[in-house]
Amino acid sequence: FPIGAFWVRAPYADLLGPGTHASTFGGTPLACAVALRVLEVIQREDLADNARAVGEHLRTKLLALSQKYPSALKTVRGLGLMLGLELAPDIPAFANHGEAPSIQFVNRLHDAGLLTIPSG
Known part of the structure; x- marks a missing residue:
């Protein structure tokens, strides 16, 4: 509707x-x-507060990953469950596959059951 x-x-x-x-x-x-x-x-169902809490947990985990893998994950930004990641342009795992790294990354997330979209 x-x-x-x-x-x-x-x-x-x-x-x-x-x-x-x-x-x-x-x-x-x-x-x-x-x-x-x-x-x-x-x-x-208090979905707004749930999105805030789950989003903060996810953001914390993603920030930890960005510190562990700074050559792959440059930045994490956003609020609630509307989060954005900036990938490095030259991630070896995504090299020479014919698609942009962001598309490959999103496709892998979809395969894992996560709803994501590329942008930028």
Whole structure:
């Protein structure tokens, strides 16, 4: 069910004219009902705090790996479970395979069951 939302402060909200920040089917009653239920689950299950805690644990582990393997993992950044890694451009394990190191890395993570995307 397509729906989107964002929070914006004045005076920025005044810059958004009618129809500039929505989609054709993004606000149907069914989509709004589904979105409301999703928000209720997020609140009831305390998913935001869980994401913060799990993300901090993951970030700590990734920072330890970046210290152990600085020639492969350059930086770790982000908040909650929205974390980013910067890989070194010349990791030997990813050399001469025809794909960018980031694609190879993400493919290996997918094979291990982790949902990730490359960027940058």
